[in-house]
Amino acid sequence: MNTTQIGKISILMIEDDKLDEALVISTLERDGLSFEHTAIQNKQDLHTLLDSRPWDVIVSDYNLPAFSAYEVLDILEANNLDIPCIVISGCLNEETAVTLLKKGAHDFIPKHNLVRLVPAIRREVAEAKNRATKRQVEQALKQKEKLLNNIVGALGEGLAVTDAQGRILFINPEAERLLGWRNNEVSGLNLHRLIHYLKADGSPYPEQDCPVGNYTRQGIPYRTEDEIFIRRDGSFFEVSYVATPIRENDQVIAVVTAFHDISRRKQAERELNESRCRLRELSSFLQSVREEERTRIARELHDELGQALTALKMDLTWLLTRFADDQDEMLVKTDNMITLVDSTVDSMRRISANLRPGLLDDLGLAATAEWLLAEFQERTGVEYTLKISHEEFDFDNVLNTTIFRILQEAVTNVARHAKASRLDVELEDCDERIVLSIKDDGIGLIHQAASANKRKPFGLLGIRERVTSLGGHIDITGQAGQGTKIRVMLPKQVITEPLKEHDKSIAG
Template sequence: MSTGPAHILLVEDNPGDARLLRELLTESGTGRLTLTHVDRLDAAIRCLTQAAFDIILLDLSLPDSQGAETLVRMHEAAQGIPIVLVTGREDEELGLQLIQAGAQDYLVKGQTTAPLLARALKYAVERKRLEEELRKKTRFLQSVLDTMAEGVVMADERGRFQVWNQAAERIIGSGPADIGIREWSKHYALFLPDRVTPFPTDDLPLARAIRGESVTDVLIFFHRPHWPGEAWLSVTARPLLDDTGHLSGGVAVFRDITAAKRTDEALRDSQERYRLLVTKASDIIYRTDASGRFTFVNPVAMRIMKYTEPELLGRRFIELIHPDHQPAAERFYGRQFIRKQPSTYYEFLALAKDGSEVWIGQNVQVLLEEGTVVGFQAVARDITDCKRAEEARLESEERLRSIVQSTGDAIILMDTRGQVAFWNSGAEKIFGYTAEQMLGQPVTRIIPQRFREAHQRGVERVAAAGRLTLQADMFELIGLRKDGTEFPLEFSLAAWTAKSTLFITGIIRDISDRRQAESALRDSEERFRAIMDNSPALIFIKDLAGRYLQANRQFEIISHLSHEDLVGKTDEEVFPPEQAAVFRGNDRKVLEAGAPMRFEESALHDDGLHTSIVVKFPLRNAQNRCYALCGIATDITDRKRAEEARQQLAKDRLLLLESTGEGIYGIDRQGRCTFINSAAARMLGSLPEAFLGQDMHERIHHSFPDSTTYPRATCRIQKTLEGGKGCKVDDEVYWRKDGTAFPVEYSSFPIIEDNQIIGAVVVFLDITERKRAEQQLTLSHDQLRKLTARLESVREEERILIAREIHDELGQALTGVKLELCLLHDQIAEVSPMMRKKLESISTLVDGTIQSVQRIATELRPVVLDQLGLIPAIEWQAHEFQARTGIQCTLDVYLRAVTLSHAGSTAMFRIFQEILTNVARHAQASVVHITLQEQAGSLVLDVRDNGRGVTDAELADPHSLGLVGMRERALLLGGETIFTGSPGTGTAVRVRIPLDQP
C-alpha cells in the first residue's frame, strides 16, 4: 500500500452500513485509498473486470445473493484479490467456515472499529505482498541455478594457490590468499556439514589431493568472507603430478551448491509440509488423471468416503457422486476441462461406500502440461453439516415466517415515528387492512380516536428515551377495525434495535371470543352449580388431604351440614369412624391409581342404611397434576332391593323350569345350547351339562323319522332364529343319545334384546303316549264310523221294509176297508140316514188314515227316490217342503243324470232332508236356493237360505246331532259337508259326495 493508493471495492447494499465503513476507513489512518462502492454482487463482478483492486470488503447478505454462496461467487471472480467479509451475524463457527472457504478475515457489523478494520486490511494486503515477493525470489533462485558455473582452484605441494578462476572468486567471494594450508579453514570459515565444527585442514579436499588422494563431491559449509551469508560447496579434488609423476600439488573443482542445497532443503521441507498438510489436513485432497481416475487420495478422503486407498486409486471420480447429481457434475467439470479453467468451486452430493450421503464442496484446479490438461487436483471439504445447518436455518426461517404469517394473532412492527414497518396476515384478518394499506401508515389508524392522543404521547416518550419501559407484560385495550367497529384486544410489546433504529413489535390478539368465552364460562359455572344443586346424586370435591372443597345441595341435606360448615371438614368429622375409614381408603386408591374407580359404599341416613355406587376420579390441572378428587354417588338402595328380588325371581324361575314336566332349552343365534332343564335332558337321554354349548339341531333334530337328513335351512326353529317369529310344530321327532327317535310337539319363541334376535327358547313334549292314544282313538273312530254306516244301512233297509209293509199291507187293507164302506154306504144309505152319516165319517177317517199311511211310507222311504232317482226326489222334496212350510224354494240342476250308488243317493237325499228340516226349525228364512251340479268327479249339493245365519257356537256345539249326522253321512262315502254362515246373511251348506266311476 506504500507504493500508491490502495484500491478498495466495497460491496454493501445498506447505505448506512456503507457510510459507516467509509468513515471507519477514514479514521483508520491506513493512508491514501480509493473506494468503489456497489450494492449488488453482479455489479461488483463487473467492476472486477473493469478495474484493478487491492482488497474487497464484501457483505454476505445482498439483494441478489445470500450467505456462503455470495463468498463463493466473489472468490471465483476475484482471482486472488483478498476478501474481507462484513456481516451482521456474530457466529464464530460460521466465520471459521467462511475463512476456510477463502475469506481473509471476518468482521461483524456493529462491532467493527477503525483499528480492527485497519488491521484486517493491513494483514490482507501484507499477505498479498509476501506472496508476490515469494514468487520473485523463486524466479531469482531459479535464474541463479540456471546460470551457476563451477569454480576451479589449484595449489602447489606447499599449498600456494596457483589458479583461482572467476567462478571460484564469485563462488568463494574473494580471491586467493597468501596463507598456508593450515589457515584455510579459519581464513575461509570452512565448516563440516554440521555448520558448527571447523573443517579439519588435513581433511580438506585440496589438502588431500596435494597428498595424492582423490576425493569426489565433498560437502563443505562456509561463510562468505566479503558479504553476509553462508554457502555450500561440493568439492571434487585430484592430485597433480608433474612430468616425472611426482606430486606437484592438487586441483579442486567445486560448485556453489548453496542454492541447490537450499532448494533441496526447501524441497524436503516443502515435501514434508505437503505430506503433513495432505495427511493431517482436515480437508479432502486428491488428484486424478485427465480421464478423472484417482491417482492420489489423502487419508481424509478415505475416512470420509469410507474406502481404502486401493479401492479408490484407478476409480473414476464421477462414480462417487450421487446418481442424481452425476449429470450436472459431468457437465460442470466437462466445461472446466474444455475451457481449461484454472480453478472452480462446485458442490455435489456423494455416496460413501456404506451408502450414506455426504455433501462435498471442492475447489478443483486443472493440471496442465504444455497447454494440455493432464489431470485435476482438488481440495474438498465435507459440508454435510453446513448443508444441514443451512437447510435447518432456511427451514427455521421458513417456519418462523410461516408461524408469523399463519398465526391468528396480529404481529405489527412500528418505528419510533409510530409508522407501521411490518404487518402480518393475522393483522389483516383482525383489523381488515392489507399489508399494502398499512405499511408506512401511522398505527393510530387501528386505535379509536379517544385513545390516539395517549398513544402518541407514549410513542414520543419511547423515542426520547430510546427504550421501552413497561408496567406489565400484557395489556387490554380497544381496537378499531377498518369497518369502524371496535373490539377488545390484548397485546404485548417488545423493543429492539436494528442499525441504530429502535423498533417496537406488538403482538395483538382479538379477545372478543375470550370475552364471550369468559361470559360463557360464568354461565357454565352457574349451570354447573344449578345442575349440582338440583341433582339427586351426591356430588362432592375434596382436596388431596381429604378436606371437602365443594358439595352439592343433596350432600348438604344428607349430611345436615351447610356449605359453610362442610367446606374444610374431613370424612372423620362428618361420618362415623367406620364409614369415614372406608371412604378415605377408597379416596387413597383413586389418588394412587390416578384414574377413575367405582366403589359400593354404605352410609347411615335418617331413614336407615343406604347403599350407593360412588364414582371417584382425580381432577387434574393444565400440567396434568392431580390437585383434587371428585365423587358422584348414586343411591342404589332400591336397585339393590330390586336386584335381590330379581335373584329371587331367577331362583323361582329355575325352580319352575326344574319342576315342569315339559322339556325346555335355549339356544343362541348359532343354535348352540345355552341352558336346558332336567326334564329335557331326561327325555333326550343325557345329563344337562352334556348339551351346553352343543349344536342342538345336529344333536337332537338332525333327521326325519325315516332317518333322512333334516336340512337346517327348513327347520322351523332355525326360521324362528332368522325371522323372529314363534312357531308351534305338532308332529316331528327328536333323537336321543342312544340313536332312538321319539315323537315330539314343540314351540319355539325368539329371544329379543335391543331389537336384535339373540337366540330362542324351545319347549317340547314327548308325545309318544299321546300318539299311541291318537292311534287307538283313530281306530275307534274308524270302527264307530263303520258301525254308524252299518246302522244307517240297516235303518234304511228297515225303513224300506216298513214303508213297503205299510204301503202294501196296511194300504191294501185300508183300501179294502174303503171299498167295503162304499158298498155298505150304498146298501144302507136309504135305510138309515144316521148310519149313512156314520159311514161317511168312517170313510173320511179311512181316507185320512190312507193319506197318513202314504205320508209315513213316503217319509220312511220316498218311492220317487227308488223309482225315479235322486234328482226327481230332490225336486219332489223341495216342492213338498215349500208346500208344507210356505218357504219359497228354487232349484237349479246342472246335470242330466247322476251316476251315484244307491247308498250315495240315499245319503245325499237324507242330508238334503236334514238341511230343509233345520231351515224350517231354526233359519227363520223366507227363501231357499238349491243347486245340484257335478264338480271334479263329485256330486255337489249347495243349499243357501236368507235366514239369520248359523253361528260358530252352533257349529261347534257337540249336541248338534243333526249337523254331526250330516257330516258323518258324507264322510262315510268319502265326501264332506261344509257349513258357513254369518249373522244376518243366512246359512250355506255344501255337500260333496264322489260319483261312481264308470
C-alpha cells in the first residue's frame, strides 16, 4: 500500500457533539494520522464546504439533530462526488449498517470502538485515489475513442472491419453510404458474402477464391482496383480497396478494408480508351484513304499523263526530221519542245514516285526496297546493304504499304539527321510474321532528337501508329554514338482486335 504517499488528509467531519468530535480527533492523533479537519453540523455548511474545496474523506456521525448520514450520502451522490464517507455511530445495529453500506457509505464504525477508524480512513482515501486515477484514464480513453470515431466517421473512404473469419465488426458512415447498409444491420455478417459475391464480369465469386483471406492470413495487405462491391439494392460499383490485417501476438485478429468507389474513374478510363481506339481507327482510315488517293493519282500521272507526253515526244521527234533546210526556227523550236517534254516526264516520274512508287504495286516489296535504297545511296552517298530472306517479297497491300512507309520514313530520317555512313536493312519473312531491321552507324537517335526539327517525332509516331494498328511491335534503340536500330515485327495475319493487348498495357 502506498499510504505513505498520502500527505495530510483533509477530513470533513459531521458531528454536533464536541465530546465526540474530540474523541475522534484524539483517536486519529493517537493512531498517527496526519490530517486536518473541519467539523460542521448542518446541511448548509456541508454544501458550502463541499463546494469550497476537495475533501479526502467524510467522517459523519450517524444521527444528528439537523440531518442524518443518509442525507450526506444523498448529497454526495446528487453532486456526483466520489468522496469516501465513513459513518460513526453510537448504536450498533447490523441492519442499519447494511442499509448505510448499500446507500454508499464506505464503512461503518461503532463510536465505542474506534480502533478501525484510522485504518479505514487510510484504506478508503487510497481507494478513492485509485478510483480517481482510473476515472481519469477512462475519460482519456473515452476522449480518444471519440476522436477516433469522429475521424473514422469523417473519413471519405469506406471502412469495413472484420474479424479473422471475415465477419463484420464495424463499418463506417462512408461505407454505409457506399453500400446502403447500416452498421447495426451488418455486424456479424460475412463481408465477402454480403458485398463481394460477384466478380467484375458478373460471374459468382466464391469466398475461397477471394484473395483477401489468403493474403491477410499471411499478414500481407491485399490491394486491387479490378473488382466490384455489391450494394444492398443489388447494384454494384467498381471499387479500389486495400485489405490490411491487424495482428496481435502473431495472430491476425481483424482485417481492415478501406475502399472507395472508382466507377467514374473507370468509366473515364474506358471512354479514354474508346476514344483512343476511335482515333486510331480514324488515323488508320485516313492513312489508307490517303494511300489509296496517292496510288490513284500516282498511277494516273504515270500512265495517262506519261503516255500522252511520250506519244507527244514521238511525234515531235518524227517532226524533227521532216523540216526543210530553211526551216531552222521551227526545227530549233521543236528540239526545245522535245527537251521540255523530257524534263516534264522526269518531273512527272519524280512526283509520281514521291506519291507512291508504282514499283510497290507492280513488282512488290523487295523490288521497291531495292529501288528506295539505291535512290538513297545515289542521293546521300551512304553505303547500304539489303538482306532479303526471299527473292520475291510480297504481301497484301496493307502490309506492303506499311513496311515500305516505315522503311521510307527511317531512310529519310537517316538522310536528314543521322550523319551515317552505312545503312543495313534486313527483311525477314518468318512463318507468322515479318521482321524488318534497319540499322545505321550514325550519331544515334538521342542526338538526333536534340538536333532534329519538329517533324521527326511525328515520323516516329507515325511508324508506331502504323505498327500498332496492325498488331505489331516496334523497338527503337539509339544510344549516342552507336547508331540507331529500328526493329519492327508485324504479324502476317492482321489481328482483328489489336487494341486489346495494347490497352491492357496502358491500364497496367
